[in-house]
Amino acid sequence: MLLCREEVFALTKKLVQTNSVVNLGGEIEMSQVVHDWIKKLPYFKKNPTFVRYQQTIDDDIERYNVIAFVKGTKEPSDKTVLLMGHMDTVGIEDFNHLKTHACNPDELMNALKLEPLPTIVTEHLESGEYLFGRGTLDMKSGVASNLYLLKYYSEHPEKLKGNLVVITECDEEDGSRGILSALKELITLREENGFDYIGAVNADFVTPRFDGDENRYIYKGTVGKLLPSFFITGEEVHVGTCFDGIDPNFIVAELTKQISYNPDLCNEAYGEVTVPPVSLKQTDLKPTYTVQTALSAFVYYNFFVHSWSPQDVLVMLKEQAEIAFQNALDEFKRKYEQYSKLSNQPVREITWKPRVYIYEELDALLTDEHGETYINHMKKFKEDLMAVKDLDTRMFAARVVEEACKWMSDQQPVIILFYSSLYSPRIEVTGKDENEQNLLNALDEAIKQVQPAYEHPIVTKNFFPYISDASFMALSDDEDGIDAVMNNNPGWGTKHFVNYEDIRAINVPVINIGPYGYDGHKQYERTEIKFSHEIVPNLTHEVIQRLLN
Known part of the structure; x- marks a missing residue:
C-alpha cells in the first residue's frame, strides 16, 4: 500500500x-x-x-x-x-x-x-x-x-x-x-x-x-444524459372567454404529469435502473403581463439512459407527448362542458386534435412546403440570435423552434419535441x-x-x-443514435456543437x-x-x- x-x-x-x-x-x-x-x-x-x-x-x-x-x-x-x-x-x-x-x-x-x-x-x-x-x-x-x-x-x-x-x-x-x-x-x-x-x-x-x-x-x-425539450403552442384567448382558446400551460402541466417521475421511462440494463425523468425547467414564453393566455410554453426534462439511444428516447417521448396532449384535450372538454352547464350556455364542438412533431419532422415538413425561402430565413435567424447576450443553449433552441412554428400553415395547438443541450x-x-x-x-x-x-x-x-x-x-451509441442528437437539436452547428468523431478517435x-x-x-x-x-x-x-x- x-x-x-x-x-x-x-x-x-x-x-x-x-x-x-x-x-x-x-x-x-x-x-x-x-x-x-x-x-x-x-x-x-x-x-x-x-x-x-x-x-x-x-x-x-x-x-x-x-x-x-x-x-x-x-x-x-x-x-x-x-x-x-x-x-x-x-x-x-x-x-x-x-x-x-x-x-x-x-x-x-x-x-x-x-x-x-x-x-x-x-x-x-x-x-x-x-x-x-x-x-x-x-x-x-x-x-x-x-x-x-x-x-x-x-x-x-x-x-x-x-x-x-x-x-x-x-x-x-x-x-x-x-x-x-x-x-x-x-x-x-x-x-x-x-x-x-x-x-x-x-x-x-x-x-x-x-x-x-x-x-x-x-x-x-x-x-448517459439527455435533455429532451418541448415547445408547446396553444390558442391565445382573453381570460374573460377562456374556453374560446387553450392555454399552452394547461397542456404543459399534463405533459409534466405524464413524464416526470414516470417509472415506465426508467431504463434497465444489466440489472441496474436509471432514475426516471424529472422537469428541470417549465415556463411559458409570454414576455410581459397581459390578460390574454400565453401563445407558447417551454419545458425540458433530465433523462438518463443505460442502453436506450437518443433515437429511442425521441420515439418514446413522442408517444408520451401524444398521450399527454389527448389527456389535456379530454380534461379541457370535460371542464368546458361542466362550465357550460353551470352557466346555461350552449356547448360548441372542440375540434383540436393532438399534434406532436419531432423537430426533424417539423424541419423536413417546412422545408418541403417553403423550400429555400424557409431554409435561408432560419439560417439568418440563427445567425442573428447568436448575437443575443446571455441566451443559453436551451433557450436558444426554443427560440429557433418558436420561429420555425411561425411557418406552419396549420396554426392549431402543437407540441414540438427536440434536444436543447449537451448529450x-x-x-x-x-x-x-x-x-x-x-x-x-x-x-x-x-x-x-x-x-x-x-x-x-x-x-x-x-x-x-x-x-x-x-x-x-x-461511444456506445451507433451513428443513428448520434445522428438523432445532431438532427434534433435546433442549435446544432451554431450555438451548440460536439465533435463526436474526437470521442470515437479516443474510444477508451x-x-x-x-x-x-x-x-x-x-x-x-x-x-x-x-x-x-x-x-x-x-x-x-x-x-x-x-x-x-
Missing part, C-alpha cells in the same frame, strides 16, 4: 482553498495552481514539454485544462493509462451565511460546530474522519489523488511499463468544454508520442445509494473487447488487493449514476474510482478521509500496475 493519506489530504485542502466555481473566473486560478504544482516537480523541470496548459476550444469564456504525462522506463511500451478529474465546482450560495468559509475546510468546520446540524452531519463533523467544504467531495479529493499518482510515477518511472497521462479539466459542471477540448490534446499526444490508450480512470465522487448503505462503489462505464453519452464496459476485459480484470484484482485494508465493502456496479466527463471517453473504456462522502452540491459537502485519500489512490495505483505491468 502506498503511504499517501497525509499527502493527498494536504493537497486536497490546497485545491479546495482555491475557489473554482464554474463559469466565474476561478477556474483560471485553479488551473494555474495545478499547473504550477506540476511544473515544480523535478521530473517536469527536466521534461517541461510533458505538461500542457491548454485553453478550451470554442468556449464563451477563458479557462484552461492541465494535461501532464510520465513515460515509464521499466520497458519500452506504447500502452497508456489515462487518469481524469475536473477542477471546477458548483456555486457556494447554498452555504448561506457561511459561504465566506465554504472553500476553507478548517474555518468551515469550526463554524459548523456552532450551527444546528442534522444528526449524521454532527456525527461526521465530530468524528474527525471527514473533511468539509465546497469541492472536497466533488471532486478535488479525486484530483488530489490523481496528482499524487502523477508525482509518484514521476519519481518512479521505472515502475511503469508504459505511460500515464493525467487530465485535470475545467467546466465539468456546465458544458464539458474542458474534456471535449482535452480530446484534441489527447489525439495530438498520441500522434507525437505513439501513445496507445488502453484504459481510463475517472475520479468523480461516489456516495451512498440509500440510507444505511455501507458500500463504497466503483463504477464500470457511466449513465453526455452512455458508456457500457462489459468486456466486449481486449481493452475492456483487461480493465475489468485489473479492477477486480485491485479490489482484492486493497479490500483487506478497508472495513467497508468495495462494490462494483455497471453505470456511474451521475453526469460526468467520463461520458466523453468512448473508462471506470470511476472516486472519493466517498455525502452531500455533493450541498452545503454540508464532505468527504471521508480514509477512503478518499488513502483507498482511492491505492485502488487506482493497483489498476495502473495491472494494466501496464
Whole structure:
C-alpha cells in the first residue's frame, strides 16, 4: 500500500482553498495552481514539454485544462493509462451565511460546530474522519489523488511499463468544454508520442445509494444524459372567454404529469435502473403581463439512459407527448362542458386534435412546403440570435423552434419535441473487447488487493449514476443514435456543437474510482478521509500496475 493519506489530504485542502466555481473566473486560478504544482516537480523541470496548459476550444469564456504525462522506463511500451478529474465546482450560495468559509475546510468546520446540524452531519463533523467544504467531495479529493499518482510515477518511472497521462479539466459542471477540448490534446499526444490508450480512470465522487448503505462503489462505464425539450403552442384567448382558446400551460402541466417521475421511462440494463425523468425547467414564453393566455410554453426534462439511444428516447417521448396532449384535450372538454352547464350556455364542438412533431419532422415538413425561402430565413435567424447576450443553449433552441412554428400553415395547438443541450453519452464496459476485459480484470484484482485494508465493502456496479466527463471517453451509441442528437437539436452547428468523431478517435473504456462522502452540491459537502485519500489512490495505483505491468 502506498503511504499517501497525509499527502493527498494536504493537497486536497490546497485545491479546495482555491475557489473554482464554474463559469466565474476561478477556474483560471485553479488551473494555474495545478499547473504550477506540476511544473515544480523535478521530473517536469527536466521534461517541461510533458505538461500542457491548454485553453478550451470554442468556449464563451477563458479557462484552461492541465494535461501532464510520465513515460515509464521499466520497458519500452506504447500502452497508456489515462487518469481524469475536473477542477471546477458548483456555486457556494447554498452555504448561506457561511459561504465566506465554504472553500476553507478548517474555518468551515469550526463554524459548523456552532450551527444546528442534522444528526449524521454532527456525527461526521465530530468524528474527525471527514473533511468539509465546497469541492472536497466533488471532486478535488479525486484530483488530489490523481496528482499524487502523477508525482509518484514521476519519481518512479521505472515502475511503469508504459505511460500515464493525467487530465485535470475545467467546466465539468456546465458544458464539458474542458474534456471535449482535452480530446484534441489527447489525439495530438498520441500522434507525437505513439501513445496507445488502453484504459481510463475517472475520479468523480461516489456516495451512498440509500440510507444505511455501507458500500463504497466503483463504477464500470457511466449513465448517459439527455435533455429532451418541448415547445408547446396553444390558442391565445382573453381570460374573460377562456374556453374560446387553450392555454399552452394547461397542456404543459399534463405533459409534466405524464413524464416526470414516470417509472415506465426508467431504463434497465444489466440489472441496474436509471432514475426516471424529472422537469428541470417549465415556463411559458409570454414576455410581459397581459390578460390574454400565453401563445407558447417551454419545458425540458433530465433523462438518463443505460442502453436506450437518443433515437429511442425521441420515439418514446413522442408517444408520451401524444398521450399527454389527448389527456389535456379530454380534461379541457370535460371542464368546458361542466362550465357550460353551470352557466346555461350552449356547448360548441372542440375540434383540436393532438399534434406532436419531432423537430426533424417539423424541419423536413417546412422545408418541403417553403423550400429555400424557409431554409435561408432560419439560417439568418440563427445567425442573428447568436448575437443575443446571455441566451443559453436551451433557450436558444426554443427560440429557433418558436420561429420555425411561425411557418406552419396549420396554426392549431402543437407540441414540438427536440434536444436543447449537451448529450453526455452512455458508456457500457462489459468486456466486449481486449481493452475492456483487461480493465475489468485489473479492477477486480485491485479490489482484492486493497479490500483487506478497508472495513467497508468495495462494490462494483455497471453505470456511474451521475453526469460526468467520463461520458466523453468512448461511444456506445451507433451513428443513428448520434445522428438523432445532431438532427434534433435546433442549435446544432451554431450555438451548440460536439465533435463526436474526437470521442470515437479516443474510444477508451473508462471506470470511476472516486472519493466517498455525502452531500455533493450541498452545503454540508464532505468527504471521508480514509477512503478518499488513502483507498482511492491505492485502488487506482493497483489498476495502473495491472494494466501496464
